[in-house]
Amino acid sequence: MKGFGGPTQAPAWVTHGLVPLINLGLALLIAGIIIALIGENPFEALRLLVLGAVGYPEAIGYTLYYTTNFVFTGLAVAIAFHCGLFNIGGEGQAYLGGLGAGLIGLYLGHWPAPVVIPLAIACAMAFGAFWAFIPGWLQAKRGSHIVITTIMFNFLAAALMTYLLVEVFIKPGQQAAESRTFEAGAWLPFVHDVFAAFGANIGRSSLNLSIVVAAVCLVLFWFFVWRTRWGYEIRAVGHNESAAVYGGIAPDRAIMLAMAISGGLAGLVGVNEIIGVHHRLLLEFTAGYGFVGIAVALMGRNHPVGILLAALLFGVLYQGGSELAFDMPNVTRDMVVVLQGLVILFSGALEHMFRGRIERLFARRARAAVA
Amino acid sequence: MEAVTWIVLVIDATLRVSTPLILAAFAGMFAERSGVVDIGLEGKMLGAAFAAAAAAFATGSAWLGLLAGIGASVGLAMIHAFACVTHRGDQVVSGMALNILVAGLGPVLSLAWFGQGGHTPIVADAARFRPIHFPFAERMSDVPFIGQIYSEIVSGHNLIVYIALGMVPLAAWFIYKTRFGLRLRAVGEAPEAVDTAGISVAGMRYRAMIVCGILCGIAGTSISIAQNALFVRDMTAGMGYLALAALIFGKWRPVPTLFACFLFAFADAVQARLQGVDIPGVGVIPVQAIQALPYLLTVLLLAGFVGRAVPPKASGVPYVKER
Numbered sequence: 001m002k003g004f005g006g007p008t009q010a011p012a013w014v015t016h017g018l019v020p021l022i023n024l025g026l027a028l029l030i031a032g033i034i035i036a037l038i039g040e041n042p043f044e045a046l047r048l049l050v051l052g053a054v055g056y057p058e059a060i061g062y063t064l065y066y067t068t069n070f071v072f073t074g075l076a077v078a079i080a081f082h083c084g085l086f087n088i089g090g091e092g093q094a095y096l097g098g099l100g101a102g103l104i105g106l107y108l109g110h111w112p113a114p115v116v117i118p119l120a121i122a123c124a125m126a127f128g129a130f131w132a133f134i135p136g137w138l139q140a141k142r143g144s145h146i147v148i149t150t151i152m153f154n155f156l157a158a159a160l161m162t163y164l165l166v167e168v169f170i171k172p173g174q175q176a177a178e179s180r181t182f183e184a185g186a187w188l189p190f191v192h193d194v195f196a197a198f199g200a201n202i203g204r205s206s207l208n209l210s211i212v213v214a215a216v217c218l219v220l221f222w223f224f225v226w227r228t229r230w231g232y233e234i235r236a237v238g239h240n241e242s243a244a245v246y247g248g249i250a251p252d253r254a255i256m257l258a259m260a261i262s263g264g265l266a267g268l269v270g271v272n273e274i275i276g277v278h279h280r281l282l283l284e285f286t287a288g289y290g291f292v293g294i295a296v297a298l299m300g301r302n303h304p305v306g307i308l309l310a311a312l313l314f315g316v317l318y319q320g321g322s323e324l325a326f327d328m329p330n331v332t333r334d335m336v337v338v339l340q341g342l343v344i345l346f347s348g349a350l351e352h353m354f355r356g357r358i359e360r361l362f363a364r365r366a367r368a369a370v371a
Numbered sequence: 372m373e374a375v376t377w378i379v380l381v382i383d384a385t386l387r388v389s390t391p392l393i394l395a396a397f398a399g400m401f402a403e404r405s406g407v408v409d410i411g412l413e414g415k416m417l418g419a420a421f422a423a424a425a426a427a428f429a430t431g432s433a434w435l436g437l438l439a440g441i442g443a444s445v446g447l448a449m450i451h452a453f454a455c456v457t458h459r460g461d462q463v464v465s466g467m468a469l470n471i472l473v474a475g476l477g478p479v480l481s482l483a484w485f486g487q488g489g490h491t492p493i494v495a496d497a498a499r500f501r502p503i504h505f506p507f508a509e510r511m512s513d514v515p516f517i518g519q520i521y522s523e524i525v526s527g528h529n530l531i532v533y534i535a536l537g538m539v540p541l542a543a544w545f546i547y548k549t550r551f552g553l554r555l556r557a558v559g560e561a562p563e564a565v566d567t568a569g570i571s572v573a574g575m576r577y578r579a580m581i582v583c584g585i586l587c588g589i590a591g592t593s594i595s596i597a598q599n600a601l602f603v604r605d606m607t608a609g610m611g612y613l614a615l616a617a618l619i620f621g622k623w624r625p626v627p628t629l630f631a632c633f634l635f636a637f638a639d640a641v642q643a644r645l646q647g648v649d650i651p652g653v654g655v656i657p658v659q660a661i662q663a664l665p666y667l668l669t670v671l672l673l674a675g676f677v678g679r680a681v682p683p684k685a686s687g688v689p690y691v692k693e694r
Contacts, residue, residue, distance in 0.1 A: 034476075038483035086463050088410075144673035145682070147410065147463050148619060151612055152666040159663035167657065291471060298464070334478040334489065334604075341472025349454040349465030 010359035016306065019355050020299055020347060024313075027342035034338065040328050052323025053316040059323065061191065061205025065277075067315030068207075069269050071214040073293025074311050075221050076265035078302040080146075082225060083258035084238035089135060089150030090266040090290030092157030093128040097267025098274040099161065100127030102179065102281035105274065106169070109183030116185045120275050121213065121268070128267020129260040131157060136259025140252035146259070154290075162283065169281055179281035188276040208276035213268060218304040224261075234258045266290060288337070292318075295340050298348040314340070375516060379523045381640045386528060387598065389636030390535045391416065391590040391607075395614035396621070396628050397542050398586035402448075403623060404546065405579030406559040406685040411451055411466035412587055413611025414473040419444040419591025421477040424491040424602035425484065427498040436498065436596050441588030447473065448584030449577075456576045459689035470611075478604045490603040491595075500529040500597035531593035538586070543625035555579055559683035562690045572690045590614075616669040623683060635665040 300306030422443035427436030478489035505526035621628025
């Protein structure tokens with residue numbers, strides 16, 4: 001057992017490619033068995049799912065719209081992971097982000113769009129960051145466990161939003177707990193409208209310019225984590241807190257920074273949903289996207305490239321899953337939730353089950369080749 | 372008279388609401404006292420709620436429902452133990468995975484088996500745990516005060532309410548007065564010491580997770596076939612997390628945890644009766660404020676602003692035997 005616990009000598013494509021694929025394959029296999037057990041053909045289900053996700057222009061639009069959300073929440077979970085923190089609160093932070101974007105939409109929607117939209121994005125990030133900063137601060141300064149605090153903050157966010165929508169923002173004379181629709185200044189343009197402005201005709205979908213924000217976030221994330229001092233400090237604290245202290249890094253600052261960034265990224269889901277799609281404040285628009293972020297970050301190994309691929313995969317699953325139910329009434333979107341749980345189980349909780357064995361296998365081969 | 376009736380009804384509701392909460396919180400106590408963090412209480416309860424409702428509907432027996440509920444919950448607990456104890460996986464990630472898995476699986480299976488859009492058919496009364504009426508409860512209900520207490524609070528609950536309340540002293544005795552309990556607490560505080568004494572750390576943690584699974588199974592069963600008559604999606608509605616909060620609020624100790632459960636259930640019972648009621652001098656208290664109270668209290672407690680909650684030292688840390 002030489003080198004136990006040390007850095008593995010397995011080639012990068014094994015660690016970052018093969019192992020995640022095997023974990024995904026296992027999750028798909030079990031989901032397939034479940035589909036077979038309830039009397040449907042899993043291969044037919046997979047074919048319909050892929051067709052429903054990328055088979056026609058509108059579907060691709062919706063797939064990318066879901067992907068946008070998952071990039072935000074995946075990056076949010078990942079930055080916290082880099083600091084050794086598990087942020088389960090993406091759901092609540094996204095909810096608050098939506099509130100931030102919505103407040104700008106409601107009160108400044110009559111201003112010109114080039115002013116309102118950046119304001120709304122900044123406000124969504126600030127609200128989300130605030131909602132994650134408190135648990136970060138409590139962890140750093142008061143020693144309360146981040147997991148429990150972020151869970152509690154999800155419920156607090158839900159209570160707050162329900163109160164605000166039922167008692168404060170509700171449109172007068174209406175039953176549903178929704179605000180009025182924003183003025184046009186606070187509408188983030190749909191991608192199909194942008195293309196139409198240039199004379200190109202693509203299918204109508206919920207896909208809006210938030211996807212550009214997501215792309216920028218992916219690049220900035222890479223730069224921040226691997227090319228700045230703050231990113232270095234966050235990673236150092238995540239790897240070994242006492243070593244980081246020895247190196248002159250203040251862990252509490254890194255923790256609070258990582259959580260604030262995490263919350264800001266999760267808050268951007270509010271941009272995609274509130275000013276991108278719904279154009280009004282409503283209940284439960286986060287629809288579990290915050291939790292999908294956990295699966296995305298785990299599968300993507302906390303790297304922007306991996307997160308993009310994992311987010312695309314879940315985008316396909318979400319869009320394809322809702323289409324699938326039309327042809328296979330017994331296989332609904334809930335099946336995708338099952339798959340999501342399995343992915344988290346295999347690539348997160350059971351990551352040591354195969355990883356060590358596979359990496360050792362390839363490490364041995366590599367050494368043999370050298371010899 | 373009006374006030375007495377009101378109080379009696381609120382206490383009655385508190386007992387009803389607190390039952391799954393107490394069972395789940397004590398399930399969490401066994402897990403976390405042994406060093407396994409379990410945020411999967413929610414998923415185990417939901418899984419048990421589904422299995423109990425499905426089995427009770429299929430067999431017409433509440434007891435087989437309970438058995439199925441416990442079986443499903445223990446199965447999930449074993450997956451958690453396999454991931455966290457055997458493979459030393461991240462305990463929070465594993466708990467979250469199971470919560471999400473069950474949230475999807477329940478509706479998938481009920482749709483496939485019963486074809487009713489994500490919920491089970493309604494379970495007949497004969498296959499449910501119905502309220503048990505103690506002798507003379509009916510006749511005593513007219514007697515002011517004592518009669519009301521007897522007929523509304525002491526009598527007239529379903530069996531699982533009494534099981535939950537009976538389980539509490541039993542669990543406390545188990546944890547503090549038996550050899551198993553001593554080892555359980557030791558394995559959560561200093562596993563290396565337990566290992567040195569020649570006791571298997573993994574074995575203790577697996578056993579603790581079985582107890583955790585059984586209690587969550589009873590809790591889930593009480594939700595679907597005692598308090599309700601069917602399984603619907605997400606019917607546990609965060610109660611597993613609330614139980615976790617109660618466990619922390621009770622500082623991982625039996626009696627304080629019991630009272631934390633009562634407190635949270637009481638808040639819920641009061642909240643249901645205060646909707647839109649104008650309290651003199653205070654005004655209308657928003658329902659959501661009372662709903663948020665347990666979570667807020669837990670955050671404040673964890674942060675050390677109200678007392679101090681110190682978890683078992685080794686909870687959340689996978690045990691690696693020294694080589």
